[in-house]
Amino acid sequence: MATLQFGKGIILKKSNNTINNSNNNCNNNCNNCNNNGKSTKENNSQNIIEIKNVSFYYNETEGLPAVDNVSLNIKRGEFLAVLGHNGSGKSTLAKLLNGLLVPDSGEVLVNGLSTKDESQSINIKKTVGMVFQNPDNQIIASIVEEDVAFGPENLGFTPKESRERVESALKAVNMWEFRNKAPHKLSGGQKQRVAIAGVLAMQPECIVFDESTAMLDPKGRKEVMDTLLNLNKNNNITIILITHFMEEAARAKKIAVMNNGKISAAGTPKNIFSDYKLITDTGLALPQPTELLHTLKEKGINVDVSAVNTTDCIEVLSKLLLKEKEA
Numbered sequence: 090m091a092t093l094q095f096g097k098g099i100i101l102k103k104s105n106n107t108i109n110n111s112n113n114n115c116n117n118n119c120n121n122c123n124n125n126g127k128s129t130k131e132n133n134s135q136n137i138i139e140i141k142n143v144s145f146y147y148n149e150t151e152g153l154p155a156v157d158n159v160s161l162n163i164k165r166g167e168f169l170a171v172l173g174h175n176g177s178g179k180s181t182l183a184k185l186l187n188g189l190l191v192p193d194s195g196e197v198l199v200n201g202l203s204t205k206d207e208s209q210s211i212n213i214k215k216t217v218g219m220v221f222q223n224p225d226n227q228i229i230a231s232i233v234e235e236d237v238a239f240g241p242e243n244l245g246f247t248p249k250e251s252r253e254r255v256e257s258a259l260k261a262v263n264m265w266e267f268r269n270k271a272p273h274k275l276s277g278g279q280k281q282r283v284a285i286a287g288v289l290a291m292q293p294e295c296i297v298f299d300e301s302t303a304m305l306d307p308k309g310r311k312e313v314m315d316t317l318l319n320l321n322k323n324n325n326i327t328i329i330l331i332t333h334f335m336e337e338a339a340r341a342k343k344i345a346v347m348n349n350g351k352i353s354a355a356g357t358p359k360n361i362f363s364d365y366k367l368i369t370d371t372g373l374a375l376p377q378p379t380e381l382l383h384t385l386k387e388k389g390i391n392v393d394v395s396a397v398n399t400t401d402c403i404e405v406l407s408k409l410l411l412k413e414k415e416a
């Protein structure tokens with residue numbers, strides 16, 4: 090089997106097997122099934138990913154681990170944001186989630202399958218897709234639909250199945266009307282949505298986005314964020330979003346904060362952003378609405394600082410103004 094790595098964070102092994110995916114069972118005696126002969130998609134455990142005491146060293150003989158004894162469960166259908174200052178280990182953790190990196194100690198289980206098990210490597214990479222920062226590094230074909238078809242074609246799907254997957258993926262990111270366009274003529278946000286479609290066409294259950302909005306303008310960032318929220322809500326895809334934008338993290342269901350290779354806190358956006366000490370100790374910022382409320386509190390105004398988005402902040406301020414008026 091020839092190994093093929095391409096700019097979508099996926100390593101595929103070319104084989105002549107055609108995967109019959111019609112009922113999530115595989116007819117071939119291949120690597121797409123676990124030991125019980127069941128597709129991972131039939132694993133009903135609540136956790137899609139379990140990170141158990143995982144450490145990873147880029148250089149085992151010197152220096153500190155980039156990821157240091159991390160344990161975390163990621164629930165099916167979760168929308169998890171990962172925050173942390175530069176070099177805190179976020180990208181390393183991301184790559185450990187689909188076997189692009191393998192733990193030096195501990196274990197990462199994807200649908201119960203260890204990333205250390207080479208025989209499950211393709212299966213795991215199909216289950217957990219990755220989207221990186223620069224869309225230009227992830228798009229390889231000169232026509233949008235050809236680019237999106239690259240993954241399914243290399244997974245051995247028939248041309249008809251590939252076409253269906255391409256159509257459904259491009260529609261899911263609202264890029265179907267651009268299917269015949271050249272990617273280099275698209276905006277940054279549109280290109281990143283094509284990159285997401287390329288991963289979606291492989292029908293992953295979970296997608297890890299490593300700063301995938303970092304190179305985009307505010308409009309492109311919003312397009313991509315809205316796409317992620319839709320995929321999570323409408324397609325039940327588990328989303329792991331690594332970001333430096335606090336407003337994006339505030340839209341997640343859960344946040345994990347990384348510091349020096351460890352997870353220093355995990356909780357809802359409200360829990361995390363109301364912990365001012367945690368935010369300052371880990372060198373993070375607050376979402377703008379939360380920052381405004383903290384500033385009012387510092388000025389002696391008795392205000393609830395737990396709002397993490399504009400709508401909730403407006404509600405807090407309206408209540409405050411109403412109280413002032415009545416007093």
Ligand SMILES: Nc1ncnc2c1ncn2[C@@H]1O[C@H](COP(=O)(O)OP(=O)(O)OP(=O)(O)O)[C@@H](O)[C@H]1O
Nearest residue numbers: 147148154155173174175176177178179180181182
């Ligand atoms: N390929 C590599 N070789 C050696 N050390 C590395 C490599 N990649 C990352 N590191 C080191 O591992 C640690 C964690 O890096 P990582 O890229 O995971 O952090 P990060 O939180 O993603 O940072 P950023 O916010 O800048 O993207 C850092 O000390 C970094 O210098």
Ligand SMILES: [Mg+2]
Nearest residue numbers: 179180181299
């Ligand atoms: Mg990084």
